Amino acid sequence: MAKQLHPTPMLDQLESGPWPSFVTGLKRLAKDKDYVVDLLGHLEHSYETRKGYWKGGTVGVFGYGGGVIPRFTEIKDEKTGQPVFKDAAEFHTLRIMPPPGMHYDTATLRKFCDIWEKYGSGLIALHGQSGDIMFQGCTTENVQPAWDEINEMGFDMGGAGPAVRTAMSCVGAARCEQSCYDEAKAHQKIVNNFLDDIHRPALPYKFKFKFSGCGNDCMNAIQRADMAVIGTWRDNMKTDDELGKKWFAKHGMNELINDVVNMCPTRALQVKDTKDVRKDAHISAVAINDTQSLEIDNKDCVRCMHCINVMTGALGPGKDKGATILVGGHGHLKIGATLGTVVVPFMDLKTEEDYDKLVELAQNIVDFFAENALEHERTGEMIERIGLVNFLEGIGLDPDANMVNCPRSNPYIRTDGWDEEVARINAKKQAAA
Amino acid sequence: MAQPQMRKPVEYFLDNKKFLHPKLAANYGNWKYHDRPRPGVLHHVSNTGDEVWTVRAGTQRQMDVHTIRLLCDIADQYAEGRVRFTIRSNIEYIVSDEAKVGPLIEALEKNGFPVGGTGNSVSMVAHTQGWLHCDIPGTDASGVVKSMMDALFEDFKKEEMPNRVRLSTSCCEINCGGQADIAVIIQHTKPPKINHDLVANVCERPAVVARCPVAAIRPALVNGKPSLEVDEKKCVCCGACYPPCPPMQINDPEHSKLAIWVGGKNSNARSKPSFHKLVAAGLPNNPPRWPEVNAIVKKILDTYKADARPWERMADWIERIGWPRFFEKTGLPFTKYMIDDWRGSRYNLNASNHVRF
Numbered sequence A: 001m002a003k004q005l006h007p008t009p010m011l012d013q014l015e016s017g018p019w020p021s022f023v024t025g026l027k028r029l030a031k032d033k034d035y036v037v038d039l040l041g042h043l044e045h046s047y048e049t050r051k052g053y054w055k056g057g058t059v060g061v062f063g064y065g066g067g068v069i070p071r072f073t074e075i076k077d078e079k080t081g082q083p084v085f086k087d088a089a090e091f092h093t094l095r096i097m098p099p100p101g102m103h104y105d106t107a108t109l110r111k112f113c114d115i116w117e118k119y120g121s122g123l124i125a126l127h128g129q130s131g132d133i134m135f136q137g138c139t140t141e142n143v144q145p146a147w148d149e150i151n152e153m154g155f156d157m158g159g160a161g162p163a164v165r166t167a168m169s170c171v172g173a174a175r176c177e178q179s180c181y182d183e184a185k186a187h188q189k190i191v192n193n194f195l196d197d198i199h200r201p202a203l204p205y206k207f208k209f210k211f212s213g214c215g216n217d218c219m220n221a222i223q224r225a226d227m228a229v230i231g232t233w234r235d236n237m238k239t240d241d242e243l244g245k246k247w248f249a250k251h252g253m254n255e256l257i258n259d260v261v262n263m264c265p266t267r268a269l270q271v272k273d274t275k276d277v278r279k280d281a282h283i284s285a286v287a288i289n290d291t292q293s294l295e296i297d298n299k300d301c302v303r304c305m306h307c308i309n310v311m312t313g314a315l316g317p318g319k320d321k322g323a324t325i326l327v328g329g330h331g332h333l334k335i336g337a338t339l340g341t342v343v344v345p346f347m348d349l350k351t352e353e354d355y356d357k358l359v360e361l362a363q364n365i366v367d368f369f370a371e372n373a374l375e376h377e378r379t380g381e382m383i384e385r386i387g388l389v390n391f392l393e394g395i396g397l398d399p400d401a402n403m404v405n406c407p408r409s410n411p412y413i414r415t416d417g418w419d420e421e422v423a424r425i426n427a428k429k430q431a432a433a
Numbered sequence B: 001m002a003q004p005q006m007r008k009p010v011e012y013f014l015d016n017k018k019f020l021h022p023k024l025a026a027n028y029g030n031w032k033y034h035d036r037p038r039p040g041v042l043h044h045v046s047n048t049g050d051e052v053w054t055v056r057a058g059t060q061r062q063m064d065v066h067t068i069r070l071l072c073d074i075a076d077q078y079a080e081g082r083v084r085f086t087i088r089s090n091i092e093y094i095v096s097d098e099a100k101v102g103p104l105i106e107a108l109e110k111n112g113f114p115v116g117g118t119g120n121s122v123s124m125v126a127h128t129q130g131w132l133h134c135d136i137p138g139t140d141a142s143g144v145v146k147s148m149m150d151a152l153f154e155d156f157k158k159e160e161m162p163n164r165v166r167l168s169t170s171c172c173e174i175n176c177g178g179q180a181d182i183a184v185i186i187q188h189t190k191p192p193k194i195n196h197d198l199v200a201n202v203c204e205r206p207a208v209v210a211r212c213p214v215a216a217i218r219p220a221l222v223n224g225k226p227s228l229e230v231d232e233k234k235c236v237c238c239g240a241c242y243p244p245c246p247p248m249q250i251n252d253p254e255h256s257k258l259a260i261w262v263g264g265k266n267s268n269a270r271s272k273p274s275f276h277k278l279v280a281a282g283l284p285n286n287p288p289r290w291p292e293v294n295a296i297v298k299k300i301l302d303t304y305k306a307d308a309r310p311w312e313r314m315a316d317w318i319e320r321i322g323w324p325r326f327f328e329k330t331g332l333p334f335t336k337y338m339i340d341d342w343r344g345s346r347y348n349l350n351a352s353n354h355v356r357f
Helices: A009-015 A022-030 A034-049 A106-119 A140-152 A183-193 A195-199 A241-261 A306-310 A352-372 A379-386 A388-395 A418-432 B022-026 B065-078 B098-110 B142-151 B153-157 B196-202 B205-211 B291-307 B314-321 B323-330
Strands: A093-096 A103-105 A120-126 A133-138 A209-212 A227-233 A269-273 A283-287 A292-297 A321-327 A341-348 B031-038 B041-046 B051-057 B062-064 B082-085 B091-095 B167-170 B182-188 B217-222 B225-230 B256-262 B277-283
Touching: A009 A022, A009 A034, A009 B142, A022 A034, A022 A120, A022 B062, A022 B065, A022 B142, A034 A120, A034 A133, A093 A140, A103 A106, A106 A120, A106 A133, A106 A140, A106 B065, A106 B082, A120 B065, A133 A140, A183 A195, A183 A209, A183 A227, A183 A352, A227 A352, A241 A269, A241 A283, A241 A292, A241 A306, A321 A352, A321 A379, A341 A352, A341 A388, A352 A379, A352 A388, A379 A388, B051 B098, B062 B065, B065 B082, B065 B091, B065 B098, B091 B098, B142 B153, B142 B167, B142 B291, B182 B291, B196 B225, B205 B217, B205 B225, B256 B291, B277 B291, B277 B323, B291 B314, B291 B323, B314 B323
Parallel strands: A209 A227, B167 B182
Antiparallel strands: A093 A133, A103 B082, A120 A133, A120 B062, A227 A321, A269 A292, A283 A292, A321 A341, B031 B041, B041 B051, B051 B091, B082 B091, B182 B256, B217 B225, B256 B277
């Protein structure tokens, strides 16, 4: 039986309304835990005074340098200097890496609950913005035994501080027909390669990987990952006449024109009489009825996913699948938020060797970042400071017109290496031919 | 004296195969198409003819173990003991028997978990830790989100928006919540207040100076002690100096204000991914319900819902009608603070005769 609840008139108001309430959950935990009684008091104090009262510190587990987010209360009695909410004076979080795609069986979740009821507050966030399972609220003393039991289950700690961070991947091939590679496999191989850099922070700043199976980018990788792996394909879109006709019968010509054809960003789609559809290797078409088709010029398609999203099944990603790699997305302060930039327009992701090449590229990028970024500088900021060309040369990638929206427009550039560069590129083209 | 033997961690990142629903494992990489029989339900069909139904429900993200156990009970009864979570903390149940979809939805809703968040709905808000756990929060996150989702409850359960709407909430400008169609972010509006007695003891001064994006911080001797000073005219109140130097207090109960940003989108569909843009600021940090913020979010959503065409995301809609029209239709004032003056800002200015009346 826990101690009496502190009055929480403001938090109580967050128990009304139809959406599930975290306050109700906390109160349920407070029935058995003095720890959560004081946590509620602590939070109510923030609501009353409109200020936060946690400060960081150093708490960790044996063998690792990061992964625990330490929090100590700053609400102290003025006279004694003692914490006002003494049972919740420490409120550390364990970051644990979720399985790729965040799939679970209930036995695993129940075991998490048992461990966290025993050692922690009983509050678990599924999931934090970094993708981790956040085991929220633990005393310094209980961090190690809780971690030992979680690790025994086969789960490892995520990254924090200037480290490779916990990665995220979408539901992917497990349940999505748009998936263009094995996201979980790429995720697993890359994380296993960087475990040391996750657990022992030694980089200039954080480095994040995110894996999305297609251009819909459900993992928000281009905006948030230092290295974003976005699934795509090179050949013609797959088509299915039966599903095309079914879609059209339900939606009709107005929707086809307004919602599909007109919304194609590169005008790669046209409605035609089936007999007039162009015969060319890069042209594909899907029937919409017995006489008409939607013609797709795959040379103009940028794999944005819009038409496939609208006509799922009738249209689909092609067979020659892989990924586009972008580098430098982040949302931090120094230069404002930056989106990732294309550094590899297409990488095959079919064989085991292809996946090894992805890991190799990731290692090159992280090594370059580790050696060349300034303290507290993200990859995107580093690239802005040194220029994309220096970055490409540093990791051994050739320039490609897909890396830019347009060539430079400012004239202040030295071009005295022009002839050598043209010769080098032509020689490379010839060697590849 | 011998130290107690410490357990060495096992460093290994796991395979997800054993967690997959059996039908997902059997059809891995072999799905053909999907449709949505009703809001909150996805129906996937495999090339083998296998079918699965996914039921998506909202959660409070910060869950107590009793809530998680309840969600597990429901999974054991209806969904072969498997669940997954989305990036926005919705829970998904995968069932291979269509007959179980109805009873599963009933069980979820009876226990207070709304079913929805798919397709053209307003999904659960991606958010940060706030006063519950963050060390530099200007506001709470879970509470703001609870208030917003209470107000947008029907929009979560129905698919009546022109396209999907993704929201985020962040408790400071660092914006851990991420980019969204509508983002609520607290903004510091005053330079940090420095406790000069503590700086020399707590802060590595060159590191703090280097952290400032506008070179507004300089070393200084204050009352005979080494400290720091801020050129308040240069300061952009970003708060970046606070984490390496907590005596530079940036949080302020009165002057930390909420701002609203719109038009962020991570998908590449149609237009390229975009960042959200500032459309309102100076809103009071008003717990426990933040009504001023909710009113503006609702107004923007209502305007978008009424005016956008099918499949237009917030960003696509604004691209079509133009920013002047956005401000006109939502009734929000366009102020000088919305004209970018950061690095690269000239790319955001209108270098044309394209003007809307």
